[in-house]
Amino acid sequence: MTTLREARVTRLSMAAPDDVAPIEAAIAAGTIDPAAIRAVFGKTEGNGCVNDFTRAFAVRALRDMLKGHLAADAVERVALVMSGGTEGALAPHWLVFEALDAATPPGDRADKALAIGVHVTPPMAPEEIGRMAQVEAVAAGVRTAMANAGIVSPDDVHFVQVKCPLVTAERAAYAARRGTPPRTADTLKSMGLSRGASSLGIALALGEVAEGDVSEAAIGADFGLFSRRASASSGVELMSNEIVVLGRSAGWSGPLTIDSAVMADAVDLSGVLGLFARQGLTVGGDRRVVALLAKAEASSTGRLRGFRHTMLDDSDIAATRHARGFVGGVLAGVVGHAEIYVSGGAEHQGPDGGGPVAVIVRRD
CATH class of the missing domain: 3.30.1330.160 (Cyanuric acid hydrolase/Barbituras, RU C)
Known part of the structure; x- marks a missing residue:
């Protein structure tokens, strides 16, 4: 018999990008189980641009904290998705996503419960960012994350968050020295191209666009192609694509x-x-x-x-x-x-x- 899972999502206020004390307190109180954490989203108060190191600062603080509760390889499997920028009155905060063994079966409830699937792709080379290689890697990763979550139909997917890499000046120079220049050496434009390629990868995986319609020329240019459930955020703090699929599944309760x-x-x-x-x-x-x-x-x-x-x-x-x-x-x-x-x-x-x-x- 397949074990039912139950999703738990905890929202916690953040006093600074490295303020992991609320998560630590929840772990101490037993309201968060570190072994069950699959992903942490964070809204940090930086500028959200290439040089927004509040994201890396937050990731470092989270990893250091989690290493006190988990083995190093387990920490690396947790998707840490930081979104910089709290303009206006947006409030910095954490969202902690857990997958637990279900406390109780769903009973006679006909609808499905929240399901969480996570997958991290291998690191991208700078010249792959914003190109079809990234589209294909994300599409494959979304399908894997759906399978991990037990989400059978793309119709049951409601939000796919991808944290994707960008091209820095140093990464662009490294690629050029190898004779494989990046699609753009403009660091800010690379953020948009990376988000665009990731989003089209999501759209492909969910059947929202046809494979033959997606090309390198369409990335960041043909905005008639889009996903209704994609969220992509690029950052300097990683070279992989961290994928979190949020949907509904009969294999989840709660x-x-x-x-x-x-x-x-x-x-x-x-x-x-x-x-x-x-x-x-x-x-x-x-x-x-x-x-x-x-x-x-x-x-x-x-x-x-x-x-x-x-x-x-x-x-x-x-x-x-x-x-x-x-x-x-x-x-x-x-x-x-x-x-x-x-x-x-x-x-x-x-x-x-x-x-x-x-x-x-x-x-x-």
Whole structure:
């Protein structure tokens, strides 16, 4: 007989990028089992750009802390996904994802519970970032993570988070010396290309785009190709692609579920409100909302609902930072607080200027 699993998600406030004390306290209290941790998401207060070392700082602090509870090889299997940038009033926080043996069977409940699957790809070479090699590696990794979670149908997948690498000046020079230059030596552009390739890999794995439609030329250019459930965040702190699949499966029990929608643009609340209505949630402060995850992007047309925006014209602040703070404010009004996981840079993640949204809910 197959053992049922149960997902547990704990949201904890963060005083600084290295503030792992709340996780330590939860472990000491027995509300987090370190052996059950599969992934940790973090919203850190850096700029979210190439030189945002708050992400690496947070990862280092997490790994050092986990090594006090787990063997070194077990620590390496935990996906540590840091998203830099808490513009506006977005609140820095941790999301700890655990997979436990189910305490009780699902009984006669017909619907499925939250399921978590994790896979880390082998390290990428700098010249593979933003190219078909990354698309294919992520697509294969998503399928593996789905299998690990026991998620049979792509329709049961509601959010796929990928933490992907970027090209630094040093990495670009290393690749060039080997006669294999990267697709771009522009470090900021490499972030977008990496996110785009990862997102198209997710779309391929979930059957949202046809394999023949994806090419290197389409990555970061053809935004008619996108996934409705992809979230990709690039960082300097890794060279692999860390993949976390969140969905629903009959092989999982417990009170948590997940549902998703897509914002057509940065002020589109229709899908989000519909999502809350489906789950019977109250807008503006329902305690059953465990976590809200979303992507944000400045539309490439420079317009929002027909009106000009200046996010793309600002030479001082990256457009991803504007979009993150703006969408964070829109969604905070729905959730009733700003401790929400909003990630900027949504290339091929939802329609141009919009992005996927998922909510993890604790059912009565």
